[in-house]
Amino acid sequence: MNTKAIYRFAQNNAEGRAEQKPLLGGKGANLAEMASLGINVPQGFTITTEMCVDYFKSGGKIPAGLEDEVRKAVAWLEQQSGKKFGDPANPMLVSVRSGARSSMPGMMDTILNLGLNDTTAAGLAKKTNNERFTYDAYRRFLNMYANVVLNLEHHPFEEALTVQRRAVAEERKIAIPADVEELARVIPDSELGALNLKQVVEAYKAIILKKTGKSFPEQPFDQLMGSIEAVFKSWNNARAILYRKMHGIPDEWGTAVNVQLMVFGNTGNSSGTGVCFTRDPSTGERRFFGEWLPNAQGEDVVAGIRTPQPIAKSATSAGKALEEAMPEAYKELFAIQAKLEKHFRDMQDIEFTIEEQKLFLLQTRNGKRAARAEVRIAVEMVAEKLITEQEALLRVDPARIEQLLFPTIDPKAKNTAIAKGLAASPGAVTGKVVFSAEDAVARAEKGDAVVLVRVETSPEDLHGMKAALGILTARGGATSHAAVVARGMGRSCVVGCSEVSIDYEQQMFVARPGGETVIVHAGEVITLDGSSGKIYVGDVPKIDPELGGDLGQLMAWADKYRRLKIRTNADTPGQAKKARSLGAEGIGLCRTEHMFFDDERIFAVREMILSNDVASRERALAKLLPFQTEDFVGLFREMKGLPVNIRLLDPPLHEFLPTESSQIDELAKSMGVEPAALTRKVAELHEFNPMLGHRGCRLGITFPEISAMQIRAILAAACQVQKEGVEVRPEIMIPLALSEAELKIMHEIVRKVEQDVFAAAGTTVKYKFGTMIELPRAALLADELAREAEFFSFGTNDLTQTTLGLSRDDAGKFLPEYVDKKIFPAEPFVSLDQQGVGQLVAMAVQKGRSVRSDISLGVCGEHGGDPASIDFFERVGLAYVSCSPFRVPIARVAAAQAALKHSKK
């Protein structure tokens, strides 16, 4: 082999380092690092991600030479452990686990207890003096092997277990439930004895022979090679692909494979296994926190089947804490977690197993955490001098900050909760109840807000969890699948809510608050509070969050390090106020057309549209003028001293008229005009491609009186508010310009109105005149446009539509397929197409500056609130981004991160 394929690790002796995550995966790199730190990890070795990449590149062939390397590593492991593969006296058993560069919990396959066969099982039983443990391990191994390596369906294996359950029930003279799941509840796996399990093993081997035509491979090395290949393959299973897409993980990375000596948490009550966090992953509180199960193996804790016990003692927790059950092991674990957090300088998510009182660390990684916890941990670690302000900023995912701005239940609300579970992912949401992932997707596609209610969730539920606003499960702990995934996705989540009993068949769940019976059917509305764990019937009043505490601190740092200004898109004083409270430094886009739909005004708007000559159009416009002036007075007052960018009327006029003939008749009646005349006008205004139609400044060119009215309103309002002693900074923005000539004509209208208004007001105000850059031609000729425009605001929504020839309203039908097929790296209306649209933005920036060096440059498309796009806007040197009020905090952090990243270079 040309490259090193395998890295070995044992306590105080490891070939890898934590920094080698791209090569060794997160798990492998951190196992090596822990081993180097002197922490007791089961010895083992890591097969690099390069091997996985090679495997797929060659169309699914184990890289040449890898088998030899594995053989050598196994020999080394035998030497280290003093055990041997296939040795009946002292058999070596190993686990085989995936480990990608970025954590993908539960997405890929794992095989435990590898090395068992009939001979070694007998030997192990003898050595451990524990037949039940041995055959339990053996049947689990067979089951995983059949599933993961041989791809056999689960059902016959479940059936073999059922046979033994029935036997146990019969033996104990218990009535045998007809329902298989009920039987499994009555006789759980733990009730099966050694003999039952031996028979299960025999049955499993028979199934494998029958289904594959080959015996189960007895040779441990064959088992190992099969498992390694299966883990490689699991990188491309459907779940893993979906997860990567959702989390933006490149398909090209591949997974490493970790082979480690088995340690057993299920050898009896002096053993156990658990998961712990150095800080609370839900709140971020600095406390050692976790869950464990005595006498359990690996995946039992995270699977959510048994409700786990706490690690540390506490007043409220149920079950015996590790601290009480095994104080020595607890002490050692406590010391290690502190050491690991300090070493890795981040909150750690740690897996451990205790085998006969001896503590083994199986994994450490930077722990996933709720958005709120992410902020708190980052801020507190700065206070603890563990990290710098800049590092704190770079650790927070700005997109997740939106979650912190989710509404919370209004404390004044009188509603009583019907149930309470574990608060697993914060935020209060209201939605219709659904009981399956499919229903969640279907209802969400119709536009419903939904809450997904499940007994527990599994990776098969991912698409439903994505579609839901909130998730409620009856079982599982704070580290269950539902909790981990919901936090990652930013969905509100309550787990382990045993106070509700779910009936999938009847499509309902039942709660019994204070003895009363409350039944909630599918489609009924509930409110779920992921911050308190409480469940309510109906829509409970909520309040908007504030930017205080840790988040406030983080925002202060963001403001300290960012270069980009953050403005907001706001059309009303209310929105403007909200945005200021979230840190907006001006209005980057006020869409005046939104004001036209108001009940009081739409009549005059329609009258204006139906006018056939300038005089009657001006009469109708005169009715609108006082309203528009009031609109702007409100905005200027609210934004005292901050810039307010007002875009002149943009949509085509037909948007203000109905198209259905019944509506036309009704409108005609109310306006006192002939329906035929109105129908004619509607037909006359119809456009085949309204996006490319008579809109934007094209309206101002053909109907200058409309623009003149709006400009008059802006300048008159500015004069009025300035007289009140409030500083005003209006910016008049021309939409959809494609030439200098248009701007000249529009500028001339502005100058004419200005003379009038200033003379009437007896005062003047300073204002800026500028344009949207939202057509490719405008970007291509930005140097010419800059001769007239004092500012450019990139309208990246429309610029994306025209540059890509893609209608946002229509693309929904095929855009998902375009993202799936990687034609676009992301939906171009969500994250800027930097390759294409970005070229035009960069070109316009350069051309605009070449003519007017102090030109003000900003963006007001949806991309103004998208972190990846903000990073681009920082790089091309815009002055500000403008986004919807709720995204202002996201933009502040994203802007700081962009500044930090690019100032480093």
Next chain:
Amino acid sequence: MNTKAIYRFAQNNAEGRAEQKPLLGGKGANLAEMASLGINVPQGFTITTEMCVDYFKSGGKIPAGLEDEVRKAVAWLEQQSGKKFGDPANPMLVSVRSGARSSMPGMMDTILNLGLNDTTAAGLAKKTNNERFTYDAYRRFLNMYANVVLNLEHHPFEEALTVQRRAVAEERKIAIPADVEELARVIPDSELGALNLKQVVEAYKAIILKKTGKSFPEQPFDQLMGSIEAVFKSWNNARAILYRKMHGIPDEWGTAVNVQLMVFGNTGNSSGTGVCFTRDPSTGERRFFGEWLPNAQGEDVVAGIRTPQPIAKSATSAGKALEEAMPEAYKELFAIQAKLEKHFRDMQDIEFTIEEQKLFLLQTRNGKRAARAEVRIAVEMVAEKLITEQEALLRVDPARIEQLLFPTIDPKAKNTAIAKGLAASPGAVTGKVVFSAEDAVARAEKGDAVVLVRVETSPEDLHGMKAALGILTARGGATSHAAVVARGMGRSCVVGCSEVSIDYEQQMFVARPGGETVIVHAGEVITLDGSSGKIYVGDVPKIDPELGGDLGQLMAWADKYRRLKIRTNADTPGQAKKARSLGAEGIGLCRTEHMFFDDERIFAVREMILSNDVASRERALAKLLPFQTEDFVGLFREMKGLPVNIRLLDPPLHEFLPTESSQIDELAKSMGVEPAALTRKVAELHEFNPMLGHRGCRLGITFPEISAMQIRAILAAACQVQKEGVEVRPEIMIPLALSEAELKIMHEIVRKVEQDVFAAAGTTVKYKFGTMIELPRAALLADELAREAEFFSFGTNDLTQTTLGLSRDDAGKFLPEYVDKKIFPAEPFVSLDQQGVGQLVAMAVQKGRSVRSDISLGVCGEHGGDPASIDFFERVGLAYVSCSPFRVPIARVAAAQAALKHSKK
């Protein structure tokens, strides 16, 4: 003055030269040139165009110092002529004429006989011993002055003439017609005596005093300055502006003003005035040709009021030829015209006046000519060694070649003409009769082909002439307004057709062929043959023209000098054949969707669209496959050995379905599906902006089976035709691509189908795979696209729509205003927006070549047939342009011109 404002000229003594047209205007420069050549021109001086430009720049002020310069020039002219302004004994009279860089016949104002007042009139009458002549000149001067300088309305002046007509009629005891026009016919101006005219002069002066509050200026110098300013102003009258827009003359040029000694063609029968051409402007035949009127002044010939007499003797012409009437003057004129054509190396349009047997040349210029004449003259001048082949090519306006490709009357047609006039502008057209410019415009807007029928035309009729296909006038000669303008515009035209009598009131005209009475009402269809001068009732069979004779010679030269290949856009073998006969060198665009609308196929197409799964879609496609294959077999056979570029399905699928509910019901019935299901599908496929919707290769990405069927048809057809021994060069073109990834996916489909088809056919064919560049993103990322694409074809229609954000289907409402306001120099769908869209084309050319140096580059938008755009495509170095079959000859000449122009540099 900083610059020389005035250039003087007299026989063998001129300050200007022919090359100074930008400064002196065409008329002034050529007067100077003629003077230098020793030709007798009335002495005079030219005020430069710069003065006119200054006049408008300063907002309408006579440039400082100009008056002094005029005064000096007048003094010089007095000295030259021995006459004096205001001298009763020997008064100097002058004409004041406009003269722009490019000829704008009749568009601007002229003033004749300037210098007359009561005193000089009396003196002139005495000197010439001709009172009638003198007061006729005086009243004409007053009339022009009132109209041009004082802007007074015409009516009162006409009224004053009517008073004198009545007096004459009364005197002669003729019954006085009630109708004023009838009176004018009974007592024409020539019947008014000196006394009548004296009274007219008095009446005119009274009107001027009454209307302006000031007396008519008696001082000749004041008259002169007023007239100069009026000529400056006439540059910006509505007629002139419209003319410039139609002919692409920049508004910034301004006009020169020519002040010349008056010569009189109306002093009696030994005087006259005329217009002549060195070759026939209608046919191009090399013969001295023209018209004159004895005893007439200036504008009488071109005004078309009196029917003029021929210059040279001929068997057919009516009226006495100049050759007979004044043989000496004719001989001198003949020699001069030959000298002028040789000197200017082009066909000359000459104005002359004979005053008392003495010949004066008033003007020479390159004559306007019919398209057919343009080609013939250019070709014959090469044979005469007057010009080179290259010069000949550069002299032909390629856009006008289209006229030569107009159909002509089928010689086999049995129809009999109802009337015959002068063939003034060639081409046979059929249309509905209208009697006013307004009706012509209104009907044409409704999509009707119209023929405008007028007694005579005036500049007020320009918009109607533009809207009509053909123009028929009852009066006027080959140099009348109608004839000159129609030739310039490329409209078919018959003038002086006195065999029809027109009744505007009754909206009809009457012809009497062979004594029979034929009445044609407005709205009825006639056919007009501008090549023979014949008029027919109804739609007469026509035949398509051929590329022979002079045009064939010109095409041969074009092919010799051009670099660009010319392909055609053709969807059927018939179109392909037509295009080959016109010189197409391949198919640049075959739109496969046009084939889908065929009656036999649309059913299967709809079945395909309504399919809900791949299997049923493939079944429907299988029905289409044999049709598509036949389509391509036909094209390959027709284009033997030439490239055939086939674009895969481009429009969104809903274009193949009806939208009206009644049509949907009908279709559902005929297809045997539920109307509701069909309605649902139609609704599902509806798009807000179909231009930016699910079309182009987006269809191939989501429905690869559609593309696969088309590719199969192309390759199978190619194999079949190749087996027939015919060379095939198919090119498979992907529409609307915006990324390399799309092309990869489509290329993969092609490769899969190729294997199948070639295996089945037992042969292979060479083909090219490439893409349209019709989205800005495609141009921006052309380097990436070129990795997959072996050719680019610029789809400049869609590229214009997206770059400018302008829907071709919707822009009609405001685009004319955009051209009027000079936001665009020309309609961007007619002539490429070189500034904007052109930047993207140039960028894509450069980027495409950077990755694939031998990439084939062409254009297949409408712009491929537009000469200005072709010039651009030559400059950016495309390999070919593709246009509709009828524009192929235009493209050949335009390509040659572009090559000649840019190889010179």
